Amino acid sequence: MGETECPSLGDLLSAVRECRACEKHLPLGPRPVLRAGESARILVVGQAPGARVHASGIPWDDPSGDRLREWMCLDKDRFYDESQIAIIPMGYCYPGRGKGGDLPPRRECAALWLDQLLARLPRIEVTLLIGLHAQRHFLGSRRKRSLTETVKAWREFAPEYLPLPHPSARNTPWFRSNPWFEHELLPVLREQEKSRPTR
Numbered sequence: 347m348g349e350t351e352c353p354s355l356g357d358l359l360s361a362v363r364e365c366r367a368c369e370k371h372l373p374l375g376p377r378p379v380l381r382a383g384e385s386a387r388i389l390v391v392g393q394a395p396g397a398r399v400h401a402s403g404i405p406w407d408d409p410s411g412d413r414l415r416e417w418m419c420l421d422k423d424r425f426y427d428e429s430q431i432a433i434i435p436m437g438y439c440y441p442g443r444g445k446g447g448d449l450p451p452r453r454e455c456a457a458l459w460l461d462q463l464l465a466r467l468p469r470i471e472v473t474l475l476i477g478l479h480a481q482r483h484f485l486g487s488r489r490k491r492s493l494t495e496t497v498k499a500w501r502e503f504a505p506e507y508l509p510l511p512h513p514s515a516r517n518t519p520w521f522r523s524n525p526w527f528e529h530e531l532l533p534v535l536r537e538q539e540k541s542r543p544t545r
């Protein structure tokens with residue numbers, strides 16, 4: 347679908363939800379999970395839905411999402427208010443599992459849709475880059491050698507971007523060995539959200 351055929355964000359989201367471009371690679375079939383409103387000021391870019399989110403169709407509807415909301419100091423009502431917060435992962439459908447856990451997000455999503463979606467979100471002020479895939483895409487050569495170094499260098503990317511680790515429980519050792527994350531970066535993240543106007 348070309349830009350001229352898809353003038354509104356709503357039309358574009360409908361088109362994305364019909365996408366079957368990489369269907370043959372998806373063990374549970376296509377089910378794009380993303381949400382956005384034109385007035386959104388925060389963009390959350392994660393990796394790809396896990397099996398639980400695939401089943402519910404609700405992004406971050408899992409323990410990782412609970413931790414992310416805790417980081418942001420947001421309850422579910424505010425987190426899922428798409429007029430304020432857009433949630434667009436790097437891959438929109440559950441990619442399946444490999445030996446080391448869930449597979450990486452399908453690259454087709456960003457190639458087909460991401461620029462078109464971003465063009466229809468003119469009020470985004472801060473983009474949360476959660477995990478390596480989002481940081482690689484949005485920061486390009488500005489990204490550091492490791493996720494830890496990239497997150498530690500967050501001041502270089504703020505206020506446009508805030509790089510974050512994935513809030514998965516599997517990263518608990520990382521949170522423990524990087525206490526600066528909780529003491530330095532999370533207060534900034536919370537401040538970003540608090541500074542948004544309430545409806």
Ligand code: SF4
Pocket residue numbers: 362365366367368369376377378437438439452454455458
């Ligand atoms: S993963 Fe992305 S490209 Fe593949 S079917 Fe889903 S939305 Fe389309």
